[in-house]
Amino acid sequence: MKIALLGGTGNLGEGLALRWGKLGYEIIVGSRKLEKAEKLASDYLKKVGDASIIGMRNEDAAETCDVAVFTIPWEFAFDTAEMLKRQLAGKVVISPLVPMKKVGDNFVYVRPEEGSAAEKLASVLEESSVVAAYHSIPARRFANLGEEFEWDVPICGDSGAKEVVVDLTEKISGLRALDAGGLSNAHLVESLTPLILNVMKRNKTGELGISFR
Amino acid sequence: MKIALLGGTGNLGEGLALRWGKLGYEIIVGSRKLEKAEKLASDYLKKVGDASIIGMRNEDAAETCDVAVFTIPWEFAFDTAEMLKRQLAGKVVISPLVPMKKVGDNFVYVRPEEGSAAEKLASVLEESSVVAAYHSIPARRFANLGEEFEWDVPICGDSGAKEVVVDLTEKISGLRALDAGGLSNAHLVESLTPLILNVMKRNKTGELGISFR
Structure with missing residues (x-):
């Protein structure tokens, strides 16, 4: 299976490239240049x-x-999606996008009109199957191959594409995929990111993932 | 310290009554009758x-x-708050309220105009210090004294009252209190409940709490 990490220049893209690459998937790192x-x-x-x-x-x-995988800052993701519409038709597209801003020292979820970033992405990529995942993975720790973890990954999607992403996620040692419902639930998962960032900042912890137990 | 569990007839109220009671706090179970x-x-x-x-x-x-503690279903909580305004003036009030509905087999967070149930409660109880907490505690497991757990409790509040609640939370063995910011962040914490319920339902797990790790 060929997995593209679009704009895969950040830590989440690196972590997925390294970890899926090691498992034998064919990884394509995408960038504008x-x-x-x-x-x-x-x-x-x-x-x-x-x-x-x-x-x-x-x-x-x-x-x-x-x-x-749209490993692209959310501000640029929708323009990129417009450009890649045709190429991504019929494919599984993973949205780890979190529309978020910082107000003072506080992270705020900026809920899009469409309900969530994933739903907004789906409204652009009408012929792709968009699945929301990976919002709560601490990217720097994830990019470090020496790091061990036990994190849960809530995943939202409407089609059989969700099962593809659940399977890809479970393949990575230390990640447990959890079905979190349809794409209309994606805002509940995207909201985890500002929550986690606020918790990290205010309690002076290192990077944190989550687990349900 | 005297702690009232208003409408404390559900599992969360029972769990808090038992666990704080054992620690020597003076517990008052409140009910309409x-x-x-x-x-x-x-x-x-x-x-x-x-x-x-x-x-x-x-x-x-x-x-x-x-x-x-407002251990009252959120639909009735604000009317009860109107009635108890005077009695609760100057006191710490804990809101575990989650405005939520079920659509099909899916739990949906119903965000109030005020930003969150905690902010709505604070708008009624103008002279109290409202703190949001305990949304992600699995109530039935929590009410069972034989149950062991390690759960995190993200807590939102604007005043020194938050510290009172952090302290009360940390006293309970197995709970870790985490500062999750001001009351304007409470919707991020309240959103955890429908997320957790959807995850439980769709993955056929038992009751789940969360931990940040």
Whole structure:
């Protein structure tokens, strides 16, 4: 299975590339610039050794992949989605997007008119199957292959695509996928990110994931 | 310290009564009817043995207590608050309220105009210090004294009252209190309840709490 990490330049993209790459998935790191994508792919490859990780421009990554992850800051994600509409038609698209702003030292969830970032993304990518996941994964810790964890990943989606994402998630050691309902529930999951960030900041902890127990 | 569990007839009220009662706090179980309050207080007392747990009508419980918990279904909570305004002035009031409805088999958070149930409660109880807490405690498990757990309790509040609630929470073995910001963040915490309920229902787990790790 070919997985594209669109704009996969942040820690979540890196973590997914490394961890899925190690498992034998064919990883495509996408970026606006080919050189940047290739540089990142080669950096990631050095960290995992034997894996298939290549770089492509976002358009080519979207065209080539079976599953795409929008590891893009939410402010830019919807414009990128407009551009990649055709290439992503018929594919599974994972939204870890969290529309959020900082007011003072406080993180605030900015709920989109469409109900959630995932629903907004789905309204642009009408022919793709959008699934919301990975909002509560502490990205820096996740990108560090030495890190051990036991985190839960609530996942929202309406179609069989959700099962694809549940399966991809469970493959990663230390992650447990939990069905959190349809895409109309995605705002409940996206809201976890500002909650977790506020908890981290105010209690001076390191990065935190969540588990249901 | 005298703690009133207003309408404290549900599992959360019972759990708090038993666990704080065992710790030596003076517990007042409040209900609309005195007989019901007294019956519950005597039932709780049998479960913990040596403790101070008495029953009173809600008005008297609110008058007598230092801290009150609104263990009342959210639909009735604001009317009750109107009635107890005077008695609760100057006191710490804990809101575990979650405005929620079920649509099909799905739980939906019904965000109040005021921003959250806690903020709505604070708008009624203008002279009290409202603190939001205990939304993610699985009530039936919590009411069972044999149950062991390690759950986190995100707490929102604007005043020093938050520290009182953090302290009361930490006293209960197995609960860790986490500062989750001001009352304007309470909707992020209240949203946890429908999220957790949907996860439980769809993944056929038993009751679940959460932990940040």
